Amino acid sequence: MTEHEINLYLREVINTMNDGLVLVRTDGTIMLVNDALLDMTGYRREDLLNRSCSVLGCDVCERSRAEGKQHWCRLFNTGHESRKSCHIIRKDGSYLHVLKNASILKDDDGTMLGSVETLTDISELDRKELKIRELSSILHRDDRGFCGFVGRSEKMKRVYSLLRKAASSYAPVIIYGESGTGKELAARAIHELGPRNESPFVQLNCAALNxxxxxxxxxxxxxxxxxxxxxxxxxxxxxxADGDIFLDEIGDVPLPIQVKLLRVLETRTFERVGDNRPLSMNARLITATNQDLNELVGRKQFREDFFFRINVIPVYLPPLRERMEDLPLLAEYFLARTDDCAQVQPAISPEALNILMRHNWPGNVRELKSVLEYASVVRENGPITPAHLPPNIGTEQKSPLPAADNFLSGDEEDEKNNLLGALRRSRGNKSEAARILGISRGTVHNRMRKYGITYRIE
Known part of the structure; x- marks a missing residue:
């Protein structure tokens, strides 16, 4: 085949390429695109030909044009750019992550004729990288557990059952639980057990950002x-995309952002900051909090309409002190992983286990894991004994509530003891204590003042 014949079939040749290709004139207008580029961007040929190459909205190209010196684009100064990671904007407004190579075209006399750019779609690599991160997070889970959870108590069995049911739904799920109870594990379980498990699982801690x-x-x-x-x-x-998005610490989201999230849930669309083109939201929302959202609503710190939209399927994770029958199993699980190189798994003496069973565990499972890691480092050989536990474990614990008044009547004594018990169970949450006692939150306040109770966690 002669060079002339090759030129006759050049258009057919470039249309067989998997990468997108663009030929740009020296004035920046597009003179040729291949089929792959049209498939990648969603544009038609007539949408692109003879238009400025800026129509593709490449963020790297915007900087190149700003640094063009005597030319309108930096490429005409450098002559070649390779493997530039950038984002272009499709016709529907969505971003496409591409790897770009570009070069200047010149004739035999060195006169610039234009430029050629090839774009490789690497968005699938992004999705696979995200999936690898998901899989690596569950790589060392125990087969005896439930999606990373360890526990056989009746309370945890009810949690497992509810997670399975929530996973099969497309409705928003909110996970309530104290710090260290495994809210992220619950969110991942919902994703893994649901019909979206082949799609991305994306998470964000809302308390970490302004x-x-x-x-x-x-x-x-x-x-x-x-x-x-x-x-x-x-x-x-x-x-x-069409997977699951997990927003942790949803109670810390500022009110203006709550308004925007509410609109996203109601319209299933959102807009980027600085853009007015609506994009579709196909993901299922999972949220989590360790706060009492009802109380925040009452204090006007959380929008009631937003609360109703996210509180469709509530899941409550019990604190460790309410499922102490799971502690030996959890201890065995964590000790097996504190030292993967150890030939013999550390054991816990009955005395040390008895101390662990009496502890209140304000930090829940996360605190237990830290305590066992400490004990495994401190011990040299043999089982873990009370001497190997951290100093704050096993020492005399101060009562978080004052002792009973000796001058109260029998009925008042019972009333006060019931209030103390409810406050202990709720860890000072007055709304939860009111629910336990079957009285109003205001009555809880009045009785606390009456008996001089100020609940503090130490």
């Missing part, structure tokens, strides 16, 4: 949306 950063993390932003926004950014909702 309002502006949280909005950008959730919804993404376009280049130039605010100071420091040098690149397009994919938001968590867009990253989740």
């Amino acid at each position: 309002e502006s950063l949280l909005e950008s993390e959730l919804f993404g932003h376009v280049k130039g949306a605010f100071t420091g926004a040098y690149r397009h950014r994919l938001g968590r909702f867009e990253e989740a």
